Each structure stands twice: as C-alpha cells, then as structure tokens.
Amino acid sequence: MEKQIEKHSQTDKPKDDWAEYMLRVAQYKDADAFSELFSHFGPKVKAYGLSLNSMHTSPEMADELVQEVMIKVWEKARFFKPEKANVSTWIFAIARNCRIDYLRKMKRITSPLSADDLWPVFEEPEPETLTELKNSGLQIEKAVHNLPVEQVAILREVYIEGKTHAEVAEQTGLPLGTVKSRLRLAMEKLRTSLVADPGERAGTQ
Amino acid sequence: MTQHCPDSQWLTEYVAGSLSESQALCVSTHLNFCETCRSQAAELNTVGALVFDNQAPSASVDPAMFDQIMNRIENPIHTEQPALSARPGALEPLSAVEKLPLAIGKLMPEGMDNLRWKKLGKHIRVANLDRLDEQRDISLHKLMPGGTVAEHDHHGEEITVVLCGSFSDQDGVYRAGDFIVRKPGETHRPMVTDDEECICLSVCDAPVKFTGMFTRLLNPLVAYQHKH
Ligand SMILES: [Zn+2]
Numbered sequence: 001m002e003k004q005i006e007k008h009s010q011t012d013k014p015k016d017d018w019a020e021y022m023l024r025v026a027q028y029k030d031a032d033a034f035s036e037l038f039s040h041f042g043p044k045v046k047a048y049g050l051s052l053n054s055m056h057t058s059p060e061m062a063d064e065l066v067q068e069v070m071i072k073v074w075e076k077a078r079f080f081k082p083e084k085a086n087v088s089t090w091i092f093a094i095a096r097n098c099r100i101d102y103l104r105k106m107k108r109i110t111s112p113l114s115a116d117d118l119w120p121v122f123e124e125p126e127p128e129t130l131t132e133l134k135n136s137g138l139q140i141e142k143a144v145h146n147l148p149v150e151q152v153a154i155l156r157e158v159y160i161e162g163k164t165h166a167e168v169a170e171q172t173g174l175p176l177g178t179v180k181s182r183l184r185l186a187m188e189k190l191r192t193s194l195v196a197d198p199g200e201r202a203g204t205q
Numbered sequence: 206m207t208q209h210c211p212d213s214q215w216l217t218e219y220v221a222g223s224l225s226e227s228q229a230l231c232v233s234t235h236l237n238f239c240e241t242c243r244s245q246a247a248e249l250n251t252v253g254a255l256v257f258d259n260q261a262p263s264a265s266v267d268p269a270m271f272d273q274i275m276n277r278i279e280n281p282i283h284t285e286q287p288a289l290s291a292r293p294g295a296l297e298p299l300s301a302v303e304k305l306p307l308a309i310g311k312l313m314p315e316g317m318d319n320l321r322w323k324k325l326g327k328h329i330r331v332a333n334l335d336r337l338d339e340q341r342d343i344s345l346h347k348l349m350p351g352g353t354v355a356e357h358d359h360h361g362e363e364i365t366v367v368l369c370g371s372f373s374d375q376d377g378v379y380r381a382g383d384f385i386v387r388k389p390g391e392t393h394r395p396m397v398t399d400d401e402e403c404i405c406l407s408v409c410d411a412p413v414k415f416t417g418m419f420t421r422l423l424n425p426l427v428a429y430q431h432k433h
Binding site: 031035038039042043044046047048050051062063066067070071074075086088089091092093095096097099100104109111112113115117118119120143144145152155156158159160162163164165167180183184186187190191 | 219261274275
C-alpha cells in the first residue's frame with residue numbers, strides 16, 4: 001500500500017524556509033532537511049515527469065526522474081545561492097535538465113555534452129531584475145491561480161508538458177500568433193500582480 | 206552590445222527545454238553575450254517554476270523512495286564515462302572572446318586549430334562539429350577579411366551566432382553574440398566588414414550542403430543570379 005505524501009501545509013511556508021533547508025543540506029549534509037525537501041518537491045518532480053508529451057513517458061520514468069533530481073539537489077546543494085534564486089526555480093531547472101538527459105538516454109543519443117552544458121544551472125548567476133519575483137512567497141501562487149484558465153493551460157503545455165509553440169498550435173488548433181499572445185499576456189499578468197501587491201508581500205515576511 | 210537577439214518564442218522554448226540540443230547550443234551561446242536576454246530567460250524560468258510549483262498535487266511518491274535515494278547517494282555507481290572536458294587552450298584562437306561558452310570548447314576537445322577545416326574558396330573555412338541531434342548539422346565558419354559569400358539561399362532553417370569579428374549583409378551588421386535565423390528560401394549575401402576574421406557558429410537543418418552553398422563563391426565580383 002502506498003502512502004500518499006501530502007504535506008500540503010508546507011506549501012504555505014515562505015520560500016525562504018526551503019532555502020534554509022537547502023543551506024542545511026549544503027553545509028551539514030543534513031538528511032532531515034533533505035527529507036523535507038524530498039517530501040515537498042518529490043511529488044512535483046514526479047508530476048512534471050508524468051506530464052511530458054513523449055512516447056517515453058511512464059510512471060517508471062517519472063520515479064527515476066524524482067531520484068535523479070533529488071540526488072542532484074543533494075550533490076549540487078553548494079551551488080544554490082539563496083540571494084540569486086528561490087529553491088523551486090532552481091529545482092525546476094534541474095528537473096528540466098534531468099528530463100532532457102533522460103530522453104536523450106532513451107533515444108540513445110550519444111554526445112559529449114549533457115543538458116547541464118547547454119542549459120547551465122550551477123554557475124550562472126541570475127540577474128538582478130529578478131529581485132521582484134524572488135522571495136515573494138504566497139502571493140506568487142495566488143498570482144497563478146488568478147490567471148484565466150486558458151492562460152494557465154498554455155503555460156502548462158509549454159513549461160510542464162514540454163511542447164514547442166508549433167506543437168501547442170497544432171494540437172489545440174489555435175494559430176501560432178494566439179499561442180504567443182496568450183503566453184505574453186500570462187507573463188504580463190504575473191509580472192503586474194507581483195509588482196502591484198507590495199503590501200501583502202511585506203506581510204508574508 | 207548585441208543587436209540581434211532570439212525572440213521570445215526562442216527564449217521560451219529554450220527555458221522550457223523543448224528546443225533541440227543544437228538549437229539550445231545557439232541560444233545559450235547568445236545568452237553568454239547578452240545580458241538583456243539573460244534576464245529575460247531568467248524571468249521565463251521563474252514563470253516556469255511557478256507553473257511547476259502549482260501543479261495539481263496528483264502524483265504520489267512512495268516514501269520508501271527516500272531510502273533508495275540516500276542509498277544511491279552513499280553508494281554511488283559510476284557507470285558513466287568521465288565527462289569530456291575542453292583541453293586547455295582548445296579555444297585559443299578565440300581567447301579574445303571571454304564569453305565563449307564552455308560547451309563549444311567541449312565540442313572541439315583537440316582545439317580549434319586541430320579541427321578539420323575545409324577550404325571553400327579563398328576567404329572561407331568551414332569545420333564540422335559533432336552533431337548533438339539527428340536533425341541538425343553544427344559547424345564553425347571562419348570568414349577572412351575581405352571575404353564575400355556568394356548570394357545563396359537556405360534549404361532549411363539556419364541559425365548563425367557570431368563568436369568574434371563581424372560581417373554584414375543587406376539587412377545589417379552582425380557582431381559578436383548576434384543571433385541570426387534564416388528561414389528556408391531567404392537569400393542573402395554576407396560580407397566580412399572588418400580587418401579581423403569573423404568566426405561564426407552555424408546550425409543547419411540537415412542535410413545542407415555547405416559545398417553547394419559556398420563553392421559558388423569562386424569569383425565574388427561576378428554577380429550571382431540565383432535560380433529558384
Ligand atoms: Zn539578446
């Protein structure tokens with residue numbers, strides 16, 4: 001019998017707490033902190049794996065992805081810079097790269113480069129313009145929930161299912177221009193709802 | 206300062222991981238040069254993470270997996286061959302370009318001078334690099350000062366990223382870092398503008414015959430009339 005891991009209350013923690021867990025893993029190899037990260041991010045990584053628009057997608061692949069990602073989180077914890085990015089941004093990038101490498105393995109593509117070479121995660125400092133988006137905790141999630149359904153749907157297809165714009169257009173029957181404009185609108189909405197709500201952000205800290 | 210950038214579709218597909226490896230090589234090379242696109246990509250990455258974070262909590266993970274993970278961490282099996290690394294000096298001829306991504310260095314472990322450069326006319330050298338995916342050819346183009354490429358069109362999509370030096374065509378001047386996409390059927394006639402040589406990374410839908418494209422160059426003074 002599988003026990004569901006649903007520590008949903010943890011979603012309500014300010015993002016900084018996850019950064020503290022990361023630092024504990026980086027500095028002290030703290031397995032308890034790592035276990036908390038696993039409980040929270042494991043199901044997200046698995047859902048991300050299961051959502052991939054590919055013939056290679058399977059529950060086994062998704063479980064393997066969770067393991068690969070968590071091992072990388074452990075091994076690369078020292079590269080995590082809380083002042084540069086929040087934990088979920090960092091783990092999303094790791095999950096994307098692990099998923100790409102998994103697909104390459106399935107397609108038997110041999111190459112001197114790994115996804116980390118082409119999508120650098122571990123050295124690239126993120127630019128300062130992101131400060132607005134970082135550490136803003138709860139209302140970031142609210143911002144996503146406030147988007148119109150069709151914008152959330154298209155963000156999902158692009159970022160989670162890994163479809164190209166052309167694939168989204170083909171599968172939804174929407175013109176490519178509509179795909180692009182929905183993405184742009186979603187982006188603008190997210191940006192304004194994050195910037196327009198400074199009072200609430202201060203309240204979460 | 207870079208003038209020619211990948212558009213938001215390119216950047217989004219890059220961040221979402223849906224570009225092919227060789228297309229990603231071009232975008233990541235551009236990002237090394239261009240701060241504006243870097244910060245745009247970082248913002249898109251944050252958007253991706255928001256969606257990632259807000260997935261419906263439907264997937265359950267067996268808690269026992271945690272022990273498996275710890276076990277793998279404590280007993281690593283090194284099945285993979287050691288990662289190929291760029292030989293020191295692999296990019297020597299480009300040492301003036303600090304911003305060159307390591308990834309390109311890894312594609313030429315013996316160094317740029319030891320690539321098999323093919324002479325195409327007086328002013329052009331082309332060296333093929335190993336493919337990263339089945340669909341596209343990757344190569345470096347070296348254009349000598351004064352070189353002109355005969356007007357040619359493209360059989361597939363071609364991405365060019367300038368690594369050093371500059372060239373121009375009827376649409377403008379392209380400098381280090383610039384990202385240029387040519388669609389099939391577009392014709393252009395590049396020209397090296399400066400006194401220094403110009404080196405470009407090029408990714409083409411395979412198969413494109415470079416020789417077909419460049420051997421027309423034999424006399425740059427003869428206006429080449431392309432037949433479609
Ligand atoms: Zn740019």
